[in-house]
Amino acid sequence: MALLAVSGIALLALILYALLFTGRRDRRLPPGPPTLPIIGNLHQIPPKGSYLKFTEWATKYGGIYSLKLGPGTAIVLTDRALVKALIDKKSSIYSNRPHSYVSHNLITGGDHILIAHYGKVWQLYRKYISQHFSKKMVEEDHVPIQQAEMSQMLHDFMVRPEDHMIHPKRYSNSIAMSTIWGVRTPNINTPHMKRLYDMMERWSVVMEAGNTPPVDFFPLLHYIPQSWIGDNWRSRASRVGDEMNSLYGELLDQLYTRRKEKGGMLTFMDRVLDDQEKTGNLELNRHQLYFMGGTMMEGASDTSAAILLAGIQGLTRWPETQKKAQEEIDRVVGPDRLPTWEDFDRLPYVSAVVKEAMRWRPVTPLAFPHAVDEDDWIDGHFIPKGSVIFINVWGLHHSPSFLPPNITHPTVFNPDHYYPGQGKPPLPLANDLAISTDPNNRDHYGYGSGRRMCPGIHLAERNLWLGFAGLLSAFEFSGSGKGSEIDTDPQRAYSEGFLVCAKQYGLNVQVRGRTPEEREKRRQTIVAAQQTAQDDVFSRYS
Structure with missing residues (x-):
């Protein structure tokens, strides 16, 4: 009886402790919204558009605040100086990812480069990608492919303008497939x-x-039937994992077959396999190999397409920006050819269009979270080991409280935010601005921060610049449907999820020219560029 009494008292004490302390905010933490016992702030995080709520909280609690996720802690950064001080300058302890049962166990096995823990496998991924997608290699090997695919995208817009939502996706995916797998x-x-x-x-x-459901913070939720707490969340996640493994595994098998039957090509995955065969050191297993190639394909496909579609929205909603870009292109390039990467230094407004599209509608408005590996302090605030670190990209790009001086109207698409003026060189590319010692020099946070910055940034920057330059040189865009104004509301007009893309929108696409003769001349320029791309580049691919 005595033992039962002691056990009962101990159990009661544990329950009382959980009720009193689990979910509560330690006084040493940054401030944040009020918590509830046990769950903390979990009940306040919306399942859709959470980045808007995070930005609302930043306005109230400041550039660094905390959330309690049950027994866990999240730190939200919406301050440029703090992102620089923590994620960049202390990258040795801020480069990990929080463990996620859904993403690590159910979907990727931990081998997806976006969510892989900071360790040997992730470092091998970065080594290979940095070697084969360096600025030098991109400009020597990949820009001709990007230029050719841009030519086809313009041809596609010209002959099938009703499919304008899909053409940028084909463009970016074909560049990714060609440079990574050797397949168009x-x-x-x-x-x-x-x-x-x-x-x-x-x-x-x-x-x-x-x-x-917050299964990482409350492991007991694993044992509750999934339909009770999350709309079959486990089945949905497992399905995504099955689809990833199937697609990426097939691409690796096709690569092996092509290498055996036709030989190697100058692609990313060919070079990785060449390195492994040359050294005899199989550093990555099959699952890691195809996830490295597959997740590089994801990043190179989705982000560029989403930014192009958002940029077209902005250029159409504010047509004066479209006109200004086209005047610059006409002055420098003319109607007889398409823009090329060699025109970059002479088209600063086009470069500003790219930067503004990345700022105005970021693809990841709440960047995939980091995790801190050690206890840390900043500005008198405690950041406990294991905390989830969110970089609130939407707030950094849109909240007036946290913008640099050049962003004067954050809700408006206005490339003048980044335009240095006619005759002046464009601002540096995003990778150069990200390493500036002054955080206000950074153009945007679309590629991430610290050691987790997008390793394909050199390819992505050229994807976007060539895509916008080509589209603006070739076409006039205007709204269609009821009224002529495209809906750009971030909640109504964009998809749900941690990756955000414009929903279907109406668009009129017309070949540029003041007279029928000018329009026909530009059509012939597009047709000729597409034929050159076919002869010089596409013919290499079966």
Whole structure:
């Protein structure tokens, strides 16, 4: 009896402790919204559009605040100086990812480069990607492919303008497939492209903050039937994992077959396999190999397409920006050819269009979270080991409280935010601005921060610049449907998930020219560029 009494008292004490302390905010933490016992702030994080709520809290609690996720802690950064001080300057302890049962156990096995823990496998991924997607290698090997794919995108817009939502996706996916796997995406119905984007849409919804039960903070939730707490969350996640493994595994098998039958090519995955075969050191297993290639394909496909679609929205909603870009292109390039990467230094307004599109509608408005490996302090605030660190990209790009001086109207698409003026060189590319010692020099946070910055940034920057330069040189864009104004509301007009893309919108696409003769001349320029791309580049791919 005495033992039972003691056990009962101990159990009661544990329950009382949980009620009193679990979910409460330590006084040493940054401030934040009021908590509830046990769950902390979990009930306040919306399953959709959580970045808007995070930005609302930043306005109230400041550039650093804390959330209690049950027994866990999250730190939210919406301050440029703090992102620089913590994520960049202390990257040795801020480069990990929080463990996620859904993403690590159910979907990727921990081998997805975006969510992989900071360790040997992730470092190998970064080593290979840095070697084969360096600025030098991109400009020597990949820019001709990007230029050719841009030519086809313009041809596609010209002959099938009603498919304007898909053409940028084909463009970016074909660049990714060609440079990574040695396989093109020749048209919008190519099976691997459709499979990838369908899977990415489901992956994005599953991974948005607040969209799955908090099983990482309350492990007992594993044992509750999934339909009770989260709309079959486990089945949805497992389905995404099956689709990833199937697609990426097939691409690796096709690569092995092509290498055996036709030999190697100058692609990323070919070079990785060449290195492993040359040294005899199989540093990555099959699952890691195909996830490295597959997740590089994800990043190179989805982000560029989403930014192009958002940028077209902005250029159409504020047509004076479109006109200004086209005047610059006409002055420098003329109607007889398409822009090339060699024109970069002479088209600073086009560069400003790229930067503004990245700022105005970031693809990841709440960057994928970091995790801190040691206890830390900043400005008198305690950051406990294991805390989840969110970089609130939307707030950094849109909240007037946290903007640099050049961003004067954050809700408006206005490339003048980054335009240095006619005759002046463009601002440096994003990778150069990200390493500036002054955080206010940074153009945007679309590529991440610290050691987790996008390793394909050199390819992505050229994807976007060539895409916008080509589209603006070739076409006039205007709204269609009821009224002529495109809806750009971030909640109504954009998809859900941690990756955000414009929903279907109406668009009129007209070949540029003041007279029928000028329009026909530009059509012939597009046709000729497409034929050159076919002869010089596309013919290499079976």
